[in-house]
Amino acid sequence: MEKKQFDNKLVQWVDHRLPVFSYMNAEYNEFPMPKNLNYFWNFGALATVVLVTMIVTGILLAMQYTPHTTLAFGSIERIMRDVNYGWLIRYIHANGASMFFIVVYIHIFRGLYYGSYKAPRELLWMLGVVILLLMMATAFMGYVLPWGQMSYWGAQVITDFFTAIPIIGNPLTEWLRGDFVIDNATLNRFFSLHYLLPFVIVGVVALHVIALHVHGSNNPDGIDIKEPQDTIPFNPYFTAKDSVGLGVFLIIFAFFVFFAPNYLGHPDNYIEANPLATPAHIVPEWYFLPFYAILRSITFDIFFLEAKLLGVIAMGAAVMILLIVPWLDTSKVRSARYRPLYRIFFWVLLVDCIILGIVGVKSPSDLVFPGISWFDYKTLGLIGTIYYFGHFLFLMPVLGLIETPRPLPTSISKPVISLSSGGGSAPIGAAAAKKEKA
Numbered sequence: 001m002e003k004k005q006f007d008n009k010l011v012q013w014v015d016h017r018l019p020v021f022s023y024m025n026a027e028y029n030e031f032p033m034p035k036n037l038n039y040f041w042n043f044g045a046l047a048t049v050v051l052v053t054m055i056v057t058g059i060l061l062a063m064q065y066t067p068h069t070t071l072a073f074g075s076i077e078r079i080m081r082d083v084n085y086g087w088l089i090r091y092i093h094a095n096g097a098s099m100f101f102i103v104v105y106i107h108i109f110r111g112l113y114y115g116s117y118k119a120p121r122e123l124l125w126m127l128g129v130v131i132l133l134l135m136m137a138t139a140f141m142g143y144v145l146p147w148g149q150m151s152y153w154g155a156q157v158i159t160d161f162f163t164a165i166p167i168i169g170n171p172l173t174e175w176l177r178g179d180f181v182i183d184n185a186t187l188n189r190f191f192s193l194h195y196l197l198p199f200v201i202v203g204v205v206a207l208h209v210i211a212l213h214v215h216g217s218n219n220p221d222g223i224d225i226k227e228p229q230d231t232i233p234f235n236p237y238f239t240a241k242d243s244v245g246l247g248v249f250l251i252i253f254a255f256f257v258f259f260a261p262n263y264l265g266h267p268d269n270y271i272e273a274n275p276l277a278t279p280a281h282i283v284p285e286w287y288f289l290p291f292y293a294i295l296r297s298i299t300f301d302i303f304f305l306e307a308k309l310l311g312v313i314a315m316g317a318a319v320m321i322l323l324i325v326p327w328l329d330t331s332k333v334r335s336a337r338y339r340p341l342y343r344i345f346f347w348v349l350l351v352d353c354i355i356l357g358i359v360g361v362k363s364p365s366d367l368v369f370p371g372i373s374w375f376d377y378k379t380l381g382l383i384g385t386i387y388y389f390g391h392f393l394f395l396m397p398v399l400g401l402i403e404t405p406r407p408l409p410t411s412i413s414k415p416v417i418s419l420s421s422g423g424g425s426a427p428i429g430a431a432a433a434k435k436e437k438a
Contacts, residue, residue, distance in 0.1 A: 027213055032231035033238055034219035036412045040114075041217065041238075042245030043107040049246060050100045051205065055198050057093040065145065067191035069184045072147035073272040091261040097139050098264045099253050101287035104132060112325070113346055115334030116218040122326040124211040129322045131204050136288070136319070138197040141190040143285055144182075148269030153282045155190075156182050161295070161315075164308040181275075221412050222334025229413045281363060289360030290353050291315050294388070296364055297381035314385060321392050328392055330400030338406040342399050349391045356384045 003022045006012050015021040064083050066075040079086035108128070111117055117125035144155045159176050163169045178185030216225065225231055232238075256263060262270075264286060268279050284292050298311040305313075321328075336343040364378035 029233065029235045031213065031234040032216065032225075032227055033234050034217060034225050034412060035230055035232055036219050036221060037217065037238070037241075038220055039241070039245055040106070040110040042242055042249075043103050043110065044212075045242045046103045046245060046249050047100065047107060048205065049249075050096055050103055051198070051201065054093060054096045054100060055202070057089050057096065058195065058198065060089050061093055062195055065191070067145070067188050069147060069187055069273075072145065072187060076146050088257070091257045095253065095256045095261060095264065097142065097285070098256070098287065099249075100135065101139070103249075104135065105287075108132070108322075109350060111218075112349075113336045113343075114218055114220055115222050115329070115331075115336070117326045118222075118329065118334050119326070120215050121211075121218065124208065124215075125326060126323055127204060127208040127211055129319070131201060131208060132322075133319060134197055134201045134204065138194055138201065139285065139287065141194040141197075144187065144190045145194060146269055147187065147273045149271045149273055149277070149279050150266045150269040150282070152182060152273035152275065153279055154284050155186065157282050158284070161308065161312050164306065164312050166309070218334065219412060220335060220337060221409060222337070223408055223410075223412060226411055226413070230411060283361050286357065286361075289358075290356035291318055291360075293356040293360035293381045294318050294385045296360075297378065297385045299378060299382075314389075318388065321389070325392065325396070328396045330397050331403065331405070332400075333405040333408065338408055339399075339403060340406065341403045345391060345395050345399065349388070352384050352387050352391070356381065356388065359384060 003015065003019055004025045006015060006021060011021055061079065064075065064079050064086065066072060076090070079090055081087075083089075111125065111128070140155075140158065144151045159173055159182070162173045162176065165172060174180060176186075177183070178189050219225065266283065266285075283289070292315075295311045295315040298314055299307050300310075301307050302310060331339060331342065333339055336346055359377050359381040362377040364376065364381070366377050367373065368375050368377060368380050
């Protein structure tokens with residue numbers, strides 16, 4: 001790393017001994033970025049902003065929260081009513097979890113669309129999946145802390161599924177709960193882990209960013225960039241672009257915090273946990289619903305594997321399969337811009353995930369269409385589950401072999417220059433290749 005000469009004497013003195021300013025300048029000021037990045041590349045920066053927000057508000061809430069089964073619900077009410085701006089801090093934290101998952105899910109689907117998981121960025125993608133797993137664990141434990149009805153029974157149902165694992169199932173469940181049932185030991189360990197895991201996420205995010213800066217960002221065309229004609233410095237161009245995205249995001253975030261703070265939550269969680277009163281319909285938070293639908297869709301045994309165990313395996317595999325996506329996709333072309341068949345099935349996958357989310361909140365026995373007795377939400381969930389795994393395990397490998405992609409442009413610079421000079425839409429595909437050759 002080349003050291004930069006700074007005007008400020010104090011900065012020079014520090015940087016000569018600890019080159020942190022040179023590092024920040026190289027990685028976040030002069031770092032070359034592809035010219036053609038669109039606003040979907042804002043979501044990595046937005047995820048970082050939300051993560052910091054969640055950590056800060058979480059620390060403030062931890063100062064007032066009491067992790068005890070007889071006091072937890074009351075301590076939350078005290079935060080809301082008696083602590084100065086406690087209601088604001090709690091609503092930012094609670095809705096921040098939803099915003100975090102929205103941002104990360106968009107970030108993941110952007111990577112799937114533009115092929116950001118392909119070589120040489122496989123490890124970058126895998127670190128992102130690890131971040132998702134840590135987020136899910138942190139969010140699940142955090143949802144238990146208010147000790148409301150849905151918190152308690154959600155934890156009861158989810159942890160009970162681990163008993164389906166042969167041999168180690170019961171000991172593992174007791175270890176997770178810290179007891180034979182969901183009780184004070186469970187609440188204490190969930191609080192401790194919920195406080196700790198965000199800092200683990202920060203560490204993995206740091207590795208994620210380092211891996212990103214090794215080979216640079218992918219781009220919407222999915223082609224390798226040629227410096228310097230294809231790049232511009234991160235600052236001020238993408239600082240300004242990220243600021244626009246951040247402004248729009250904060251407006252949406254503020255809407256939920258101030259006008260619909262409980263819209264994404266469940267009303268039963270404002271009832272104190274009662275082990276003797278089971279809610280009519282137990283559902284997790286919305287960001288777990290597709291995985292919950294996959295879990296419940298398996299209602300049949302296969303040989304010696306019981307339905308309960310198969311459901312747990314399917315739910316875990318729904319996330320873990322993302323780790324091997326770089327090797328499941330056999331296409332040599334990264335971006336779906338130039339893959340007409342893959343682009344269609346990508347949108348089908350997105351719709352499938354939304355349908356699974358809807359299935360997750362419905363009762364399995366409810367009919368999807370009145371009058372069709374055999375087509376209930378359990379059946380729809382099974383169809384959605386089959387397509388989800390089929391997309392990754394069958395369609396991705398096969399499409400890469402049989403699909404004829406459109407010709408790639410030889411460079412991203414000429415389409416971008418055409419756009420910036422008012423020349424209409426960017427030339428892509430065969431037209432772009434011809435113009436580049438000319």
